Amino acid sequence: MSRLSSLSSTSNRVFIGGCGLFPGFDENALRTLALGAFLGWMVMPARMEAAVIGVLYPQVRPPYEKVFLDIIRGLKGYPSIAVKTYALPRRFDVKDIKAWVEREDMDALVVLGRRGVKAAEALAPSIPVVASGTLLTPEQDSAITAGISLAVDPEKLFLTLLALMPQVERVFVVYHPAYNAWLIKKAKQVAERLGLVLKSHPAHTLKEAVQRYRDIFEEIRPGRDALWLPLDSMTVNDQVILPMVLDVSWDRYLVLFSSNPAHVQKGAFFALYPDNEALGRRLGALALELLRGKLHHQRILFVEDVKLAVNVRVAEHFGLGPERLRRVRIDVFFPRP
Incomplete structure (x- = not known):
């Protein structure tokens, strides 16, 4: 079962008894419900395990790398996400990238820059791909599932x-x-x-x-x-x-x-x-929307942050x-x- 199949909207309610909050309610039943809720809470971390997002970004020299590092910083700050990064050299090996994706058990990929988009096209992964850090168009970038172009709204x-x-x-x-x-x-x-x-x-x-x-x-x-x-x-x-x-x-x-x-x-x-850190957070939200089945077609957005x-x-x-x-x-x- 995929890690993300556990990202559900199920919630547990904890009932507090002994204070007359539920008149006529059997106290033993109340204790049983409370214990069940407590045990449910104990297993919540397993059900709410963070989505593993792989980030492919160009390996470039300072100060140009700062754009990508700021986007990654924003992505790492988004809740329910664990981020793994891979710096792409100018001449990258698709086999190495594929092995990294499989080894890290990725749920989705975020690809940055034109080099990242090209890597996604060559990789053709079975997991969702979210792109940014470059100009994107719906016509030319059909290999990605969703993305945020660097073009400002x-x-x-x-x-x-x-x-x-x-x-x-x-x-x-x-x-x-x-x-x-x-x-x-x-x-x-x-x-x-x-x-x-x-x-x-x-x-x-x-x-x-x-x-x-x-x-x-x-x-x-x-x-x-x-x-x-x-x-x-x-x-x-x-x-x-x-x-x-x-x-x-x-x-x-x-x-x-x-x-x-x-x-x-x-x-x-x-x-x-673009506010690059805010862009990274928005990419995290977009990736989770894809994993939770809220996007059913390719979606390319303009930068709003x-x-x-x-x-x-x-x-x-x-x-x-x-x-x-x-x-x-x-x-x-x-x-x-």
């Missing part, structure tokens, strides 16, 4: 934008359809509900992306338009795209926001990015005072004091 992004800059009417975005089409689909629905116009421009190559940005720059209106930088190393290329949009956003009062705090440090207005970074210099450039910034909870300020 567009609703949180747009609500933060409107809290800080309520005069913004249009949001522009350049995106790669292979990675962010489902994100843009959700974003369009959210934008319409919030009274924003989302103008999305697909691009498949860096050259295409540069031209899409140039087209956007031709029609932006200072202070009333925003540019969203999604997680995508091509359409938000650090060497080519980022310096260009940073210059234009400053000169033309274009509200530039992102999901990467490093962009805020370089001059974007704000970024919402986020932190906010704001560039105060850019805020002052837009004429925003402390009162406006107090409308939101800010976790990190740039430039750092």
Whole structure:
């Protein structure tokens, strides 16, 4: 029998007699029930044994490993879970991973990063697989059972934008359809509900992306338009795209926001990015939902547990005072004091 078959909702009640709490109740029967409840309590630890969750994560150097270690720390802090970890080298052996999974008697796997997802695809395990620590799409990542993409929920992004800059009417975005089409689909629905116009421009190559940005720059209106930088190393290329949009956003009062705090440090207005420990806890909850049979189809979610970074210099450039910034909870300020 699987370890998790014992995770039931059965509860034991302890009755206390001798105080007139149950008038007319036979005291001997009461003692028998109390003893039975006590014995039931004594065996509860066996029935409530923690689910063993294996975590596959990329073996990378500091400071990059901190993201994965923070997610694992959050996962370890979730109740009813025992965590075993396996650092994946760049060239991993699937046989070694399979032997580790079987030896540790795993109930489910959490895979982190693109390397972790590839390992799950090669492993094809019979146990549930939950993924995160990378961009996920329902179409491309069919090997996983459930996951939380690193893409931040567009609703949180747009609500933060409107809290800080309520005069913004249009949001522009350049995106790669292979990675962010489902994100843009959700974003369009959210934008319409919030009274924003989302103008999305697909691009498949860096050259295409540069031209899409140039087209956007031709029609932006200072202070009333925003540019969203999604997680995508091509359409938000650090060497080519980022310096260009940073210059234009400053000169033309274009509200530039992102999901990467490093962009805020370089001059974007704000970024919402994952709270990695909270993400780990949410992955633990998702894994237990799968093991308890509460999810019956693949489920990929956006990140909802986020932190906010704001560039105060850019805020002052837009004429925003402390009162406006107090409308939101800010976790990190740039430039750092």
